[in-house]
Amino acid sequence: MHSLFGSRKSRHHIKYNNISPMLPIHFAPLQGYTDSTYRMIHSKLAGGVDVYYTPFIRWEGFRKRETTDGRTVKGDMRGKDVRDIEKVNNQGIHLIPQIICGNTDELNHLSDMIAEQGYSEIDINMGCPAPMQTKLKRGSGLLPHPDLIEKMVGEMEKRKDIRYSVKIRLGLEDANDWMAFIPTLNDAPIQHITLHPRTGRQMYKGDVNMCAFGEFYAECRKPLIYNGDVKSVSDIEDIARDFPQLAGIMIGRGLLARPTLAREYKDGKEWEPERRREIVMAMHEHMLNFCTTKYKVDSQILLHIHSFWEFHEDALPRKVWKKIMKAGSMKNYLEAVREV
Numbered sequence: 001m002h003s004l005f006g007s008r009k010s011r012h013h014i015k016y017n018n019i020s021p022m023l024p025i026h027f028a029p030l031q032g033y034t035d036s037t038y039r040m041i042h043s044k045l046a047g048g049v050d051v052y053y054t055p056f057i058r059w060e061g062f063r064k065r066e067t068t069d070g071r072t073v074k075g076d077m078r079g080k081d082v083r084d085i086e087k088v089n090n091q092g093i094h095l096i097p098q099i100i101c102g103n104t105d106e107l108n109h110l111s112d113m114i115a116e117q118g119y120s121e122i123d124i125n126m127g128c129p130a131p132m133q134t135k136l137k138r139g140s141g142l143l144p145h146p147d148l149i150e151k152m153v154g155e156m157e158k159r160k161d162i163r164y165s166v167k168i169r170l171g172l173e174d175a176n177d178w179m180a181f182i183p184t185l186n187d188a189p190i191q192h193i194t195l196h197p198r199t200g201r202q203m204y205k206g207d208v209n210m211c212a213f214g215e216f217y218a219e220c221r222k223p224l225i226y227n228g229d230v231k232s233v234s235d236i237e238d239i240a241r242d243f244p245q246l247a248g249i250m251i252g253r254g255l256l257a258r259p260t261l262a263r264e265y266k267d268g269k270e271w272e273p274e275r276r277r278e279i280v281m282a283m284h285e286h287m288l289n290f291c292t293t294k295y296k297v298d299s300q301i302l303l304h305i306h307s308f309w310e311f312h313e314d315a316l317p318r319k320v321w322k323k324i325m326k327a328g329s330m331k332n333y334l335e336a337v338r339e340v
């Protein structure tokens with residue numbers, strides 16, 4: 001990554017140990033991976049993360065729900081999503097619930113229910129590339145519709161109980177979509193913007209567009225968080241150097257593959273493989289305990305514990321990773337894990 005913006009000092013950097021300015025690290029939400037169990041295990045054993053997010057929570061209009069005054073009304077959150085944000089399941093971390101919504105009704109219903117759980121911050125997913133969501137103008141499906149974004153911002157302005165943030169991409173099909181909605185976001189009452197510099201069409205493939213990120217950075221007047229393909233301490237340091245006004249870095253797959261990455265960055269150096277391995281194995285032990293308590297059948301346990309290793313493909317010897325992912329019995333699985 002080349003340096004685009006000299007060496008302006010950031011007002012968003014926090015001082016760490018009075019030695020070097022450190023960027024806050026945000027753990028990106030990943031549906032199916034970063035649920036409350038994972039977040040708790042990660043924060044206790046690996047740490048170094050300043051802010052966690054829930055995977056996106058959606059409004060399901062077909063569900064029926066009982067109101068506090070005993071009426072039955074249409075629309076609800078999934079029970080699984082409610083449990084995932086309950087404070088008791090998220091102790092000791094800074095958690096921002098994330099929602100996905102394609103209209104202002106969904107925005108308001110979800111905001112009401114999340115506020116009821118005691119939260120005053122909500123992140124809005126305007127980046128999800130999944131066609132199931134984008135066809136409902138949710139996630140990156142919102143990005144070609146600046147008018148809709150403006151309507152949502154209108155609702156955010158009305159709510160004094162919630163501080164919103166948004167997680168966006170450059171656009172849905174067109175990497176210039178952002179140019180039409182950035183004036184709205186610049187004036188919106190949002191606390192930060194996280195930008196993943198790809199289009200929705202790109203999904204997670206192809207290069208991140210650092211040039212477009214630089215253009216957005218120059219136009220953005222809100223605290224801006226970078227997200228995309230960060231895998232090492234030096235990746236974090238390069239981005240912090242190239243974009244000194246950043247408010248933070250959000251990391252997803254890089255942290256799943258290397259759970260100690262945020263701690264290593266805050267330590268100012270990469271850890272020895274053995275020290276990293278110890279933490280990964282301790283996290284695995286907790287995750288396996290959780291899975292064996294929750295699921296009774298081996299096939300179910302294996303299905304869930306496999307997701308712990310999914311993003312470790314590049315971090316482990318290929319043979320070992322394949323053996324873990326292919327293990328069809330607990331005996332074979334435990335044998336494979338011993339080789340890590």
Ligand SMILES: Cc1cc2nc3c(=O)[nH]c(=O)nc-3n(C[C@H](O)[C@H](O)[C@H](O)COP(=O)(O)O)c2cc1C
Binds near residue numbers: 032055127
């Ligand atoms: C399996 C998977 C699930 C994801 N789920 C969400 C989600 O619920 N909400 C969201 O904003 N982004 C979601 N993302 C996108 C990530 O948060 C992140 O933006 C993306 O992976 C790029 O960052 P990274 O390269 O650091 O992983 C998901 C990505 C993947 C691969």
